[in-house]
Amino acid sequence: MKITLTSSLGNIGKPLAEQLIEAGHQVTIISRSPDRQREIEAIGAISQIGSLEDLDFLVAAFSKADAVFLMNPPDYSQPDIREYYRSTSTNFAAAIKRTKVKRVVQLSSFGAHLNYGTGPILGAHFSEEIIKQLTGIDLTILRPTYFYYNLYNYVDMIKYNGEIVVNYGREKFPLVSPKDIAAVAAEELVKPKRALFRYIISSEHTGQEIAMALGRAIGKPDLKWTIVSDEAVKIALEQNGIPTNIVGLLTEMYRSLEQGRLTENYLHHQPAKMGAVKLVDFAKDFATAYERAQP
Numbered sequence: 001m002k003i004t005l006t007s008s009l010g011n012i013g014k015p016l017a018e019q020l021i022e023a024g025h026q027v028t029i030i031s032r033s034p035d036r037q038r039e040i041e042a043i044g045a046i047s048q049i050g051s052l053e054d055l056d057f058l059v060a061a062f063s064k065a066d067a068v069f070l071m072n073p074p075d076y077s078q079p080d081i082r083e084y085y086r087s088t089s090t091n092f093a094a095a096i097k098r099t100k101v102k103r104v105v106q107l108s109s110f111g112a113h114l115n116y117g118t119g120p121i122l123g124a125h126f127s128e129e130i131i132k133q134l135t136g137i138d139l140t141i142l143r144p145t146y147f148y149y150n151l152y153n154y155v156d157m158i159k160y161n162g163e164i165v166v167n168y169g170r171e172k173f174p175l176v177s178p179k180d181i182a183a184v185a186a187e188e189l190v191k192p193k194r195a196l197f198r199y200i201i202s203s204e205h206t207g208q209e210i211a212m213a214l215g216r217a218i219g220k221p222d223l224k225w226t227i228v229s230d231e232a233v234k235i236a237l238e239q240n241g242i243p244t245n246i247v248g249l250l251t252e253m254y255r256s257l258e259q260g261r262l263t264e265n266y267l268h269h270q271p272a273k274m275g276a277v278k279l280v281d282f283a284k285d286f287a288t289a290y291e292r293a294q295p
Helices: 013-022 034-042 055-062 081-099 119-132 148-161 178-189 207-218 230-239 244-258 279-292
Strands: 002-005 026-031 046-049 067-070 103-107 138-144 163-166 173-176 197-200 203-205 224-227
Touching (some): 046 055, 163 207
Parallel strands (some): 163 224
Antiparallel strands (some): 173 203
C-alpha cells in the first residue's frame, strides 16, 4: 500500500513509519522541517517537506495514496492552538476530497467527544467534527489517553520542589505510550474500517501510584503527588515562564480530567486489551531524562 503520514518523525510518527516500511508498504512522510528530510529518507520513506497549512502541498502529498494518517503536530507557538487544529483539519478534509483517498485514520484524543471545557483537547474535537463530515471514506478515529511523556514536564518540579504538584490524579486515569499508539495506527491503516472510534491505553494509575513508580526509578521512593487548587497550579506554571494563555488551557484540561469528564466516554468504550508499554517501562526513560536535566 501507499500510505502518507502527516506525523513527521516524532514520538508516534517514527515508530509508525518503521513498522509500515518493515511490512513492505511505501510510506510518504510529511514534515515542516527541512532538517528531517535526510532522516526520513534514511529509514526508507519518501519525504515531503512543507506546511500543513498549504493546501496544494497537501494535495500533492496525498495524491495516489491508498491511506493517510492524519495528525496535527502540537504547535504551542500558535496564538490559538485550537484554531490551528481547526485550520489544518479543514485543509486535510479539502485535500482528501480532491485526491479521493479512501482509507483515513485520524489521531484524536480522549475527551474529544466534548465541545467545551477541555483546554487544548477542544482542538481535537474540532478536528474530528471536520473529518467526520467527509463522505465516501473509511474513517477510523484513534483516541489515545494521557501520554506518558507528559510526565516529563515534572522533571524540574521534582528537582526543585521535591514533589509533583498538580490539580488532578486522585482517581485512576488511563495513560498511553506513543509506541502503543503507533502499533494501533499501523494495524488500522492497512485494514478495512471496523469501527469509527478506537481508544488506546497502556495502563491505568492514580497520581500517587505514578509518583511511586517514578520515585523508585530516580532514587526518591517517597516522592509525593500533591493535589492543589487550580489557582495554585496556574501561579506555579506562570512562575515557570509558561505563557498565560497556555497556562489556562492546561489547567482547564487537567481539571476536566480530575472531574472525570475526559474519561467518561472512554469508560464506556474501553479497548479489549492494553498496550505493551507499562508505567515501569516508561519510568526507566523518565529516570534517564531526570539524570540529564540540569540540577
